[in-house]
Amino acid sequence: MPRTRDLEVIPGTLELLILRALAWGPMHGLAVLRWIETGSGRTLRIEEGALYPALHRMESRDWVASEWGYTDQGRRARYYRLTAAGRRQFAAERLRWERYADVVARLLHTEPAT
Numbered sequence: 001m002p003r004t005r006d007l008e009v010i011p012g013t014l015e016l017l018i019l020r021a022l023a024w025g026p027m028h029g030l031a032v033l034r035w036i037e038t039g040s041g042r043t044l045r046i047e048e049g050a051l052y053p054a055l056h057r058m059e060s061r062d063w064v065a066s067e068w069g070y071t072d073q074g075r076r077a078r079y080y081r082l083t084a085a086g087r088r089q090f091a092a093e094r095l096r097w098e099r100y101a102d103v104v105a106r107l108l109h110t111e112p113a114t
Helices: 014-023 029-039 048-060 084-108
Strands: 064-070 076-082
Touching: 014 029, 014 048, 014 076, 014 084, 029 048, 029 076, 048 064, 048 076, 076 084
Parallel strands: none
Antiparallel strands: 064 076
């Protein structure tokens, strides 16, 4: 059960967060999950059951490519990296999200029309 301080990921933003994580360089799925949780101050919790299907969708769209490698602990893991299409998608989605958040913030601080 989520703690009261945990937030649900807004639909449509999981891919954006994954793209952001991979913009730093290749990562295995668990590292992406940890980056999101740590970067959000453990406020956003991502279930593996949501992360891996999102990565697979992104791979089918050619936003990410993957290959097998080994973690620092010597465990075999699938590493994901952004493709050129993924970098373009990240730039577009980031701009769209920033514009959306700006508009919503403005609306939240606007007095009603009289």
